[in-house]
Amino acid sequence: MLALVRPALASMGLFTVLLGLAYPLAITGVAQGAFPHQANGSVIRVGGKVVGSELIGQSFAQPQYLHSRPSAAGSNGYDASASSGSNLGPLNADLAKRIGEGAAAIRQEDDVTVVPADAVTTSGSGLDPHISPENAKMQVARIAAARRVSAAQVKAVVDRHVEDRTLGILGQPRVNVLETNLALDAAFPKGRPPAR
Amino acid sequence: MNWQGWAEIALTLALAVGLGWPLGIYMSRVWNGDRTWLDPVLKPVEKVFYGACGIHPNKNQGWLGYAAALLAFNAVGFALVYAVLRLQGVLPLNPQGFGPLSEHLAFNTAVSFVTNTNWQSYGGETTVSTLSQMLVLTVQNFLSAATGAAVAAALARGFIANRGEGIGNFWADVTRTTLWVLLPLSILVAVVFVALGVPQTLSASVMATTLEGGEQKISLFATASQLAIKQLGINGGGIFNVNSAHPFEGPNPAANFIACVSINVLGWAAFFAFGRSALARKDVRALVAAAAIILSAGAAAIYWTETQPAPALVAAGVDASVNMEGKEVRFGAPSSAVWAAVTTGASNGSVNSMHASYMPLGGAVQMFFMQLGEILPGGIGTGLASMVVMAILAVFVAGLMVGRTPEFMGKKIEAREVKLAMLVVLVLPLSMLGFSAIAAALPEALKGLLNPGPHGLSEILYAYTSATANNGSAFAGLTANAPWWDTTLGFAMLLGRFPGIVAVLAIAGALAAKPKLAPTAGTLPTDSGQFVGLLIGVILILGGLQFFPALALGPIVEHFQLPAALAAAR
Numbered sequence: 190m191l192a193l194v195r196p197a198l199a200s201m202g203l204f205t206v207l208l209g210l211a212y213p214l215a216i217t218g219v220a221q222g223a224f225p226h227q228a229n230g231s232v233i234r235v236g237g238k239v240v241g242s243e244l245i246g247q248s249f250a251q252p253q254y255l256h257s258r259p260s261a262a263g264s265n266g267y268d269a270s271a272s273s274g275s276n277l278g279p280l281n282a283d284l285a286k287r288i289g290e291g292a293a294a295i296r297q298e299d300d301v302t303v304v305p306a307d308a309v310t311t312s313g314s315g316l317d318p319h320i321s322p323e324n325a326k327m328q329v330a331r332i333a334a335a336r337r338v339s340a341a342q343v344k345a346v347v348d349r350h351v352e353d354r355t356l357g358i359l360g361q362p363r364v365n366v367l368e369t370n371l372a373l374d375a376a377f378p379k380g381r382p383p384a385r
Numbered sequence: 386m387n388w389q390g391w392a393e394i395a396l397t398l399a400l401a402v403g404l405g406w407p408l409g410i411y412m413s414r415v416w417n418g419d420r421t422w423l424d425p426v427l428k429p430v431e432k433v434f435y436g437a438c439g440i441h442p443n444k445n446q447g448w449l450g451y452a453a454a455l456l457a458f459n460a461v462g463f464a465l466v467y468a469v470l471r472l473q474g475v476l477p478l479n480p481q482g483f484g485p486l487s488e489h490l491a492f493n494t495a496v497s498f499v500t501n502t503n504w505q506s507y508g509g510e511t512t513v514s515t516l517s518q519m520l521v522l523t524v525q526n527f528l529s530a531a532t533g534a535a536v537a538a539a540l541a542r543g544f545i546a547n548r549g550e551g552i553g554n555f556w557a558d559v560t561r562t563t564l565w566v567l568l569p570l571s572i573l574v575a576v577v578f579v580a581l582g583v584p585q586t587l588s589a590s591v592m593a594t595t596l597e598g599g600e601q602k603i604s605l606f607a608t609a610s611q612l613a614i615k616q617l618g619i620n621g622g623g624i625f626n627v628n629s630a631h632p633f634e635g636p637n638p639a640a641n642f643i644a645c646v647s648i649n650v651l652g653w654a655a656f657f658a659f660g661r662s663a664l665a666r667k668d669v670r671a672l673v674a675a676a677a678i679i680l681s682a683g684a685a686a687i688y689w690t691e692t693q694p695a696p697a698l699v700a701a702g703v704d705a706s707v708n709m710e711g712k713e714v715r716f717g718a719p720s721s722a723v724w725a726a727v728t729t730g731a732s733n734g735s736v737n738s739m740h741a742s743y744m745p746l747g748g749a750v751q752m753f754f755m756q757l758g759e760i761l762p763g764g765i766g767t768g769l770a771s772m773v774v775m776a777i778l779a780v781f782v783a784g785l786m787v788g789r790t791p792e793f794m795g796k797k798i799e800a801r802e803v804k805l806a807m808l809v810v811l812v813l814p815l816s817m818l819g820f821s822a823i824a825a826a827l828p829e830a831l832k833g834l835l836n837p838g839p840h841g842l843s844e845i846l847y848a849y850t851s852a853t854a855n856n857g858s859a860f861a862g863l864t865a866n867a868p869w870w871d872t873t874l875g876f877a878m879l880l881g882r883f884p885g886i887v888a889v890l891a892i893a894g895a896l897a898a899k900p901k902l903a904p905t906a907g908t909l910p911t912d913s914g915q916f917v918g919l920l921i922g923v924i925l926i927l928g929g930l931q932f933f934p935a936l937a938l939g940p941i942v943e944h945f946q947l948p949a950a951l952a953a954a955r
Binding site for chain 2: 196303
């Protein structure tokens with residue numbers, strides 16, 4: 190019995206120091222030294238202020254911006270300290286109701302017949318930073334009107350932000366909402382919302 | 386469905402098996418104590434480690450001694466995790482200011498990480514401090530994986546021994562697997578993950594002011610170091626609530642692809658390592674073929690289900706070509722489908738999409754994969770061990786047909802081995818179906834459900850299936866952080882882990898004592914295509930017969946509600 194106790198206790202102690210402290214702290218050191226941008230959350234700064242992260246979606250309701258997907262993270266969506274999906278089953282009545290209302294709202298705002306699925310579904314994380322290229326294109330006319338520029342000008346900005354599959358096969362084509370909205374603000378400064 | 390999707394799925398599966406082969410040869414060298422290129426660095430560390438711990442690595446343990454060491458090591462691990470989770474409120478490195486986990490949640494979580502399940506009744510970013518994530522959860526990610534690998538190493542020694550007694554040294558197997566295999570690979574993959582965008586910081590969060598003037602608190606962690614071993618160790622417990630669907634755990638398709646390959650590569654490696662260490666490479670190729678065929682079929686099936694029209698999308702006149710609820714845009718159907726198959730086939734349990742929102746048959750494949758006992762390729766070592774158990778049953782069935790004592794890899798398979806193999810198999814329905822039946826009748830348990838109807842039953846069945854299989858994924862509508870769920874799921878995880886491991890070690894001990902036989906004309910070849918077919922049959926019939934009635938009441942009945950729902954929608 191005692192022959193078991195010492196190896197069990199001592200090895201757990203040494204493993205804890207090696208794997209629980211040395212390993213994560215060493216990786217942290219390397220990460221902070223070599224990849225400080227990624228290691229600290231890929232944040233985007235505008236004029237020194239943090240406006241979000243390249244990787245984390247945020248809510249957009251104003252007409253001059255691309256709108257993100259619906260979100261189940263936190264009570265108001267896009268709570269980046271409480272990630273969550275809806276976890277509703279495919280036949281859940283609440284899901285059908287939410288998607289129906291979402292599609293109706295989009296048809297009011299945007300001139301579209303077949304709404305892209307990502308525009309009315311919540312993502313797995315509730316923090317999806319992307320929308321599909323179809324979803325982005327559907328919103329071009331509204332953004333152009335709100336910014337009082339031509340649809341072609343807005344479309345050019347959106348097109349520049351379409352990312353294709355990695356190596357041609359991995360993942361899906363997508364548009365980063367926050368980065369595109371920042372580019373829209375940069376391209377059409379008058380369209381910026383009034384400062385609060 | 387499109388060709389890019391099929392190509393991604395095929396590439397993911399093929400690369401995991403393909404890399405598993407050389408890694409398996411390396412792992413076998415580590416188990417056998419052969420020379421490796423890391424020896425100059427690690428041999429001195431190993432020596433100091435053994436000295437400090439009073440370990441005699443060359444002492445050949447019998448199966449009982451091996452099992453006792455394994456259980457003692459895991460018991461100490463459990464106690465340490467439980468203590469740190471209960472005390473995290475007063476311990477340092479808690480920038481989040483989290484209080485202690487409740488008794489039942491700490492019990493559930495400690496069992497979960499020690500058993501390589503990584504079921505999470507909590508949301509990581511709202512519950513567990515940086516210190517707890519690093520000091521106990523990361524550590525158990527390594528050690529539970531090494532424990533599983535040790536089981537495969539011991540089983541291999543049982544097959545090559547000729548009237549022997551010992552099956553190796555548990556302490557040496559765990560130490561060598563951790564130092565030579567898990568740690569170097571984790572360092573490599575963790576750094577790649579950081580380069581691809583995964584955070585690695587001791588800060589708890591960063592505040593952002595959004596473009597529309599809102600405040601957004603973005604949680605951060607030392608994510609990459611835990612993410613690497615979470616996948617390589619086939620553990621699956623996420624730093625964040627939504628696991629690898631979170632953009633910080635799966636920032637882009639490249640990181641997702643590397644993670645998805647990492648999920649099962651060492652599971653396959655353990656198969657190949659066993660083949661080399663047990664001098665049975667050809668037989669293991671048959672086991673790999675059987676597992677890979679079933680896994681590929683499941684991945685294809687899920688890709689198909691997730692590109693079928695979802696009634697809620699059809700009703701709203703929305704593009705219904707992909708069931709996007711619970712999926713990330715950067716992943717879409719193929720990345721999500723292949724991940725769902727791999728994570729349930731490999732006893733990993735991390736998710737990059739919400740399984741609860743899959744089409745009914747997509748969820749059914751996920752549950753079925755876990756109910757097969759995690760052999761596709763399952764956890765590191767434990768999956769191989771369960772697959773060998775299936776092969777023992779397959780040669781037993783074949784032996785019954787011709788009235789001959791079966792042999793497998795040069796060992797006679799007799800009553801003792803078959804009884805132990807059946808114990809490994811029968812513990813699964815006992816726990817999965819037994820607990821589910823009780824929970825389905827308990828108002829206290831039903832309070833935790835989110836979805837009504839058959840999907841609610843699926844939440845229950847999925848939970849006990851996942852816990853018993855030591856998988857850890859969930860139909861996450863279930864609110865599992867309650868005394869009933871935490872406690873019973875904890876017991877399900879223990880039942881699914883240790884009785885099976887002890888039975889496999891007992892098989893290894895029994896086999897070690899037998900003489901090694903040369904194959905004769907009467908021996909059933911276990912490296913043929915015919916045996917692969919027989920093995921797949923045994924796996925599916927055992928799995929199917931035991932679990933079909935339960936699946937029929939959950940996802941299958943839900944599937945047959947689809948036509949009516951679609952007709953109403955159109």
